[in-house]
Amino acid sequence: MPNPTAAMLVIGDEILSGRTRDSNMNHLAKALTAAGIDLKEARVVGDERGTIIAAVQALSKVYDNVFTSGGIGPTHDDITADCIAAAFDRDIDVREDARAMLQAHYDRAGTELNAARLRMARIPDGATLIDNPVSAAPGFTLENVHVMAGVPAVFEAMVASVLPTLTGGDPLISQTLRVERGEGDLAGPLGLVAQRYPLLSLGSYPFQKDGIFGAHLVVRGHDTSMIEAAMADLRAALA
Amino acid sequence: MPNPTAAMLVIGDEILSGRTRDSNMNHLAKALTAAGIDLKEARVVGDERGTIIAAVQALSKVYDNVFTSGGIGPTHDDITADCIAAAFDRDIDVREDARAMLQAHYDRAGTELNAARLRMARIPDGATLIDNPVSAAPGFTLENVHVMAGVPAVFEAMVASVLPTLTGGDPLISQTLRVERGEGDLAGPLGLVAQRYPLLSLGSYPFQKDGIFGAHLVVRGHDTSMIEAAMADLRAALA
Numbered sequence: 224m225p226n227p228t229a230a231m232l233v234i235g236d237e238i239l240s241g242r243t244r245d246s247n248m249n250h251l252a253k254a255l256t257a258a259g260i261d262l263k264e265a266r267v268v269g270d271e272r273g274t275i276i277a278a279v280q281a282l283s284k285v286y287d288n289v290f291t292s293g294g295i296g297p298t299h300d301d302i303t304a305d306c307i308a309a310a311f312d313r314d315i316d317v318r319e320d321a322r323a324m325l326q327a328h329y330d331r332a333g334t335e336l337n338a339a340r341l342r343m344a345r346i347p348d349g350a351t352l353i354d355n356p357v358s359a360a361p362g363f364t365l366e367n368v369h370v371m372a373g374v375p376a377v378f379e380a381m382v383a384s385v386l387p388t389l390t391g392g393d394p395l396i397s398q399t400l401r402v403e404r405g406e407g408d409l410a411g412p413l414g415l416v417a418q419r420y421p422l423l424s425l426g427s428y429p430f431q432k433d434g435i436f437g438a439h440l441v442v443r444g445h446d447t448s449m450i451e452a453a454m455a456d457l458r459a460a461l462a
Numbered sequence: 463m464p465n466p467t468a469a470m471l472v473i474g475d476e477i478l479s480g481r482t483r484d485s486n487m488n489h490l491a492k493a494l495t496a497a498g499i500d501l502k503e504a505r506v507v508g509d510e511r512g513t514i515i516a517a518v519q520a521l522s523k524v525y526d527n528v529f530t531s532g533g534i535g536p537t538h539d540d541i542t543a544d545c546i547a548a549a550f551d552r553d554i555d556v557r558e559d560a561r562a563m564l565q566a567h568y569d570r571a572g573t574e575l576n577a578a579r580l581r582m583a584r585i586p587d588g589a590t591l592i593d594n595p596v597s598a599a600p601g602f603t604l605e606n607v608h609v610m611a612g613v614p615a616v617f618e619a620m621v622a623s624v625l626p627t628l629t630g631g632d633p634l635i636s637q638t639l640r641v642e643r644g645e646g647d648l649a650g651p652l653g654l655v656a657q658r659y660p661l662l663s664l665g666s667y668p669f670q671k672d673g674i675f676g677a678h679l680v681v682r683g684h685d686t687s688m689i690e691a692a693m694a695d696l697r698a699a700l701a
Binding site for chain 2: 238244246251252254255263268270315342409411414415424426429436443
């Protein structure tokens with residue numbers, strides 16, 4: 224059976240303006256690879272209601288899982304929860320269990336749970352909460368969409384909360400051969416080995432560092448013995 | 463007149479598996495912001511012909527410019543140029559001026575221009591070459607799609623080659639106010655100021671570092687005096 228698929232949707236003007244460098248995509252990619260869920264696509268969109276709704280609807284139809292990051296804080300530009308509700312035609316309002324989590328968190332901190340902070344307890348009807356051990360305000364899962372915060376520490380904690388609840392597949396395994404020769408010299412032999420193993424993915428990633436250049440040849444797949452056979456073929460072809 | 467728009471398409475299995483951390487998106491985002499071109503969306507897709515063609519067609523219809531990175535090297539998994547040709551229904555073959563650039567480069571290095579390296583001279587009919595001062599193999603522009611390498615040093619050199627040829631708009635200007643208070647306390651005043659300036663974009667980006675927490679409030683727009691007025695209002699509202 225093929226692995227479950229996933230897409231990621233990064234939400235935030237600050238990524239598209241270059242002010243903030245996204246790091247959540249790489250974190251999620253590694254976590255999904257380890258869990259045997261194939262990340263097939265990632266998109267970054269701005270804080271625009273129509274754009275977010277369209278992207279959520281498009282991705283959730285095509286992939287088994289969609290993971291979003293960003294736009295669930297207390298400020299006026301945090302519109303993700305409302306957009307997810309609209310994408311699935313659900314009502315959204317402050318939910319009691321989410322409110323209670325925030326109340327307990329801010330009571331401990333001696334901080335007022337004001338109207339802005341209460342916005343973070345707005346959850347679409349029918350959603351399941353995603354635990355946030357860092358700063359209390361929960362994420363949520365609605366249908367196949369997992370809605371998480373943009374702040375990396377919180378995003379990573381939420382990924383850790385939600386991943387064990389999902390059905391994974393065979394973890395993607397990879398082995399790497401480092402070769403100090405130009406990619407143009409490796410391409411021919413690499414292509415021939417790739418043809419021999421249609422169930423594996425063979426990639427070449429050039430590097431150049433401290434005057435040494437070459438490529439990392441990466442063999443990816445789900446069958447360790449097949450990967451080892453391909454690696455042996457590669458070594459022989461390049462000897 | 464509104465600024466020209468752009469999308470980015472990052473191509474490569476290695477980004478989606480988490481093996482490689484993309485840095486080209488942030489570089490392009492900053493360069494476009496400075497040039498007055500609004501980056502509206504970015505997508506990451508794998509090395510799959512159908513997926514790449516569909517993404518190029520979708521993005522090139524909606525945005526004024528599309529920038530791709532990745533998949534134009536000498537190996538079998540470098541299929542971007544062929545996909546771009548297919549997306550616009552053009553033929554593709556080795557082009558003499560591109561071949562000459564490669565020949566000169568490899569002659570200088572004493573390296574053979576073999577069949578694999580010659581693939582990098584395959585250019586779709588009607589494209590304009592993008593200069594690559596780093597490693598000779600050119601990128602190209604076809605219609606409104608600018609096709610560039612994935613290796614960051616080469617990508618950045620190609621961005622520098624292509625940006626001056628494009629029509630820009632007013633650079634996006636931003637000013638930032640650092641406030642050491644919780645976002646939940648800032649959200650109310652920030653929202654009120656945002657309503658007063660519909661032509662500006664006001665965002666809040668929380669931070670937590672060395673025990674100090676707060677938010678960077680960022681005002682973005684094209685009119686410096688309007689931005690300064692909004693910053694003054696923000697300071698007054700938070701005093």
